Amino acid sequence: MLFGMAFNALCLALCIALGAAEFGPAPRITWHLKEINLMHFHVPGISSYSTLLLSEEKDVLYVGAREAIFAVSSLNVAEKLNEAYWKVTDEKNNECAWKGKSKQTECLNYIRVIQPLNDKTLYVCGTNAFQPTCDYLDLTDFRLLGKSEDGKGRCPFDPAQSYTSVMVDGELYSGTSFNFLGSEPIIFRHSPQSQLRTEYAVPWLNEPSFVYADVIRAPANNLQGDDDKVYFFFTEVSVEYEFFSKVLIPRVARVCKGDQGGLRTLQKKWTSFLKAKLICHSSENNLIFNVVNDVFILKHPDLTEPKIYGVFTSHLNNVGLSAVCAYNVSSVEEVFAKGKYMHSATVEQSNTKWVRYNGEVPKPRPGACINNEARAMNYTSSLNLPDMTLQFVKDHPLMDDSVTPVGNKPKLVLRKVIYTQIVVDRVKALDGNSYEVMFLSTDKGMLHKAVSQDTEMRIIEEIVLFPHLQPVQNLLLSNKEGKKFIYAGSDTGVVQSPLAFCEKFTSCKDCILTRDPYCAWHPVKHSCVNILQESNADESLVQQLNGDASQCPDSDEIQNSMKHTVKSGSTVELKCSQKSKLASLVWQFNKKALKTELPKYHPLEHALVIFSVTERDSGIYECISQEEVGDIKVSQVLLKHEVELEKVPATLESTTHLYTEPEAKSQTTTMSTKVLELSTRKKTTAQILTTPVAVTGVSTRLLESTTALTEMHSKVPEVQMEKAMYLTKPSDCSLLICLVLLFALLFLILLAYNCYKGFLPNWCLPIRTLLFSGKQKTPPDYSDCEQGVKENLVDSKCSPSQFEDTQKIPHDTGYETELDCGNGTVPQAVKPDESGTDQPFDVKCDLKYADSDGD
Known part of the structure; x- marks a missing residue:
């Protein structure tokens, strides 16, 4: 078994590393919040809307x-009917904070249990600052009665802990934690008659994460005389497998409603508790889904037995895969009624192992409900069961056999999606067949609607429920005829959504291609309708779940059209969009297929761009959606575009010929070249000042040419044609003028800066003195020093008397060096040699380098 788990994990890792393939179908349509009108409920300052209970009556x-x-209206959740607040006291809040919990978040009261007790009372429980408390809510005036019962075993301590509960005939069945630390898991039944719980032992529950609980009634007048059963679904740490880390296993556990506990063994403990492993494995991709996130039990009069739907993920390497597996209740019961047990055994050179038990099983069968077989042996209650049977079920709560899904494979496997909740509806289509439609919420606030047909799983649509990407914490389905809705709760509010958006499809082909069992085309109303809301629906409704739209009349096809009048040589964009992600867009031009390729055409996701429109591009463009459904290809025209050129007056045509002659083109080209040469010629300031004649000559030639063009233009009538008027518009030279002014401004700024710094010749200094007379310091009087290097003698004389009065601080160069005199500056006065002997240099300069070590 260890090698099997290792092999599966290795295959999974290889599958991920190689990027095996895309799993599952893509949603055909995505509905965004701005496209659909969903009802929202939210109260400012309130969060964590995680518990929902529906009263359809x-x-x-x-x-x-x-x-x-x-309490809100189930027909419109935005309508609030009643409210009751249940806050923690300051004393409990401070006590919780003293225990190390967050005073602002964890040490508050999160309502985790809302169950109907009777027509006038609800049973509610909250975390109550890590002191779980239960109370009764009177529906008459919608107020809490203040009984404040201890909620241990009925409600979690920590709002982040997993939990589940269900009310069965006035008795609360719950799966949660029994202590502050969350280290004691429990499946508990609270009733005035008897309270039962699981044994606090690893073989019973090992770090479980509860997700769902529900009751499955025994068939009336069944031959076995069986009892009603309550099922719990959770993920726990495995005891039968060993791996490098903890291995999580999805489980289903079952207890009998009539269980009263044992008389001596298992007193006030379940005598019917058994659990088994749920298998959700994709053999095609060799993927194992070992974490169950949510479960829904579909109970419908058309079904011979209830069906269990579960959403699973894999915790190995966090691969981001989700799967949906379905199980028959009979498969679960067969494992509990006829399957093998597991027991702990000591294996050589190893710790305790859980292996299959092949020994003798006592009678009545351990973990079985009291049925006709037990009654025939005079066991009418669990209180009089033999100790051998009770001791066996105490030591062997885990079954060796596993529950396999319908078809031995998942119904749906999807990549890059984490499903959090699931509800399932059963609808009878117009073809007489019943379809099971799954509604799956994600951790990003989305809702997927999926249906299985002919072994094919399709995701009909994807609905954005919340504006922010947040997990859906609870999902509820209304089963009331004609008033079916989906309710989703999250941290920020509750959203109400219809089961279908049939009215959004405006053509017969769109309505058929959605292949939604709820939707059909109404030929009389010319609209797509919900068959559940059409009480007087006749046989004229069109619904083909195979996608065959041949029954749709041509008159119901979309006939939207747009007209575009464009100039010759310009660009036009023809917009066209579709909702279906499974369809492709093709274009037709004048009833012929159009090859949309560059450089003439540029196809976009929702448009077609045509460049350099000419007379040959005028005509009718049709945007066509093509979608393949099996072997059928369905095409429909989404939008028509009529493109035509702007008509040019006759006078404009005759004028245009003047500028299209070769001679006119040559003259215009020559003139443009001269203008560009003049505008791009770079000259310095000195060159411009010293060559006025040349500039004047060019200006004269430009003036003459411009005059000639003006005379030509005066003969042309005023028209709105760019080819006739672009030379006379002053705005055409605005860019050139701006560039010239910019360069002139930069030159003046540079000239002023150099003048200020004293980098320019002496003719600039008077201007500088005038401008900065109040701020200018007297420049240092540098003496002329001739420096030369000769082979025999170097004469360099500087009068030291000039520097006796003023000491100059050298410019900081960033180096710690001695002052030099290489630039003719003398740092200090130097006295002549007392001996009077002439030295080669009158100034002493001890050279030190920047990287030399100073004393």
Whole structure:
């Protein structure tokens, strides 16, 4: 078994590393919030809308949030009916904070249990600052009765802990943690008659994460005389497998509703508790999904037995894969009723192992409900079961056999999506067949609607539920005929969504191609309608779930059109968009296929761009959507574009010929060349000042040419044609003028800066003195020093008397060196040699380098 797990993990890692393939179908359509009108409920200052309870008889949805309980209309959740606030006291809040919890977040009261007790009372429980408390909510005036019962075993301590609960005939069944640290998991039944719980032992529950609980009723007048059963679904750390780290295993556990515990063994403990492994494995991709996120049990009159749907992910390497597996309840019952048990055994050179138990099983069968077989053996209650049976189930709660899915494979495997919640509806289509439609929420606030047809799984649409990417914490389905909705709760609010958006499809082909069991085309209304809302629906409704749109009349096809009048040589954009992600766009021009390639055409995702439009491009462009459904290709025209050139007056045509003759083109080209040469010629200031004659000559020639063009233009009538008027528009030279002015400004700034720094000749200094007379310091009087290097003698004389009065501070160069005199500056006065002997130099300069070590 160890090698099998290692092999599966290795295959999974290889699959991820190689990027095996895209898994699962893509959603055909995505509906954004701005496209659909969803009902939202949110109260400022309130968060964590994670508990939902629907009363279909009263059309009321109860919402449990942080320190508040709300009643809203199930037909429009934006309509608030009642509210009740349940806040923690300051004493409990401070006590919780003293234990190391967050005073602002964790030490508040999160409502985690809302269950119906009777028609007038709800049973509610909250975390209550890590002191779980339960109370009763009176629906008459919508207020808490203040009984404040201890909520241990019924509600988690930590709002982040997993939990689940279900009310069965006035008794609360819950799966949660029983202590502050969350280290004691428990499956608990709270009732006035008897309270039962699981054994606190690793073989019973090993770090479980509860996700769902529900009751499955025994069929009336069944031959076995079986009991109602409550199922719990969770993920826990495996005890039967060993790996490098903890291995998570999805489980299903079951207890009997009539269980009363044992008389001596398992007193006040479950005598019918058994658990088994859920298999969700894709053999095609060799992927194992070992974490169950949510479960939904579909109960429908058309079904011979309930069906269990679960959404799974894989925690190995966090691969970002989700799967949906379906199980028959009979498969689960067969494992518990006929499967092999596991028991702990000591294996050589190893710790305790869990292996299959092949010994004798006592009778009545351990973990079984009290049925006709047990009654025939005079066991009418769990209280009188033999100790051998009770001791066996205490030591062997884990089954060796596993529950396999329908078809031995997942119904859906999807990549880059993490499903959080699931609900399933069953709808009867117009073809007489019933389809099971799955609604799957994601950790990014999306809702996927998927349906299985002919062994093909399709995701009909994707709905954006919340404006921000946030996980959906709860999902609820209304089963009331004609009023079916989906309710989703998150940290910021509750959203109500219809089961289908049939009215969004405006053509018959669109309505058929969606292949939604809820939608059909109404030929009389010329609209796509929801078959559940058409009480008087007749046989004229068109619905083909195979995508065959041949029954659609041509008159129902979209006939939208747009007209574009463009100038010759310009560019035009023809817009066209479609909702279906499975379809492709093609273009037709005058009823012929158009090859959209550069440089003439540039196809975009939602448009077609045509460059340099000419007379040959005038005509009708059709945007066509093509979608393949099996062997059928369905095409429909989405939009028509009529493109035509702007008509030019006759006078404009005769004028245009003047400028299209070769001679006129030559003259215009020569003139443009001269203008460009003049504008781009670079001259210095001195050159411009010293060559006025040349500039004047060019200016004279330009003036003459411009005069000639002006005379020619005076003979041309005023028209709106660019080829006739662009030479006479002063705005055409605006860019050139701006560039010239910019360069002139930069030259003046540079000239002023150099003058200020004293870098220019003496003719600039008077101007500088005038401008900065109040700020200018007297420049240092440098004496002329001749420096030369000769082979025998170097004469360099500088009068030291000039520097006796003023000491100059050298410019900081960043080096710690002695002052030099290489630039003729003498740092200090030097006295002549007392001996009077002439020295080669009158000034002493001890040269030191920047990198030399100073004394």
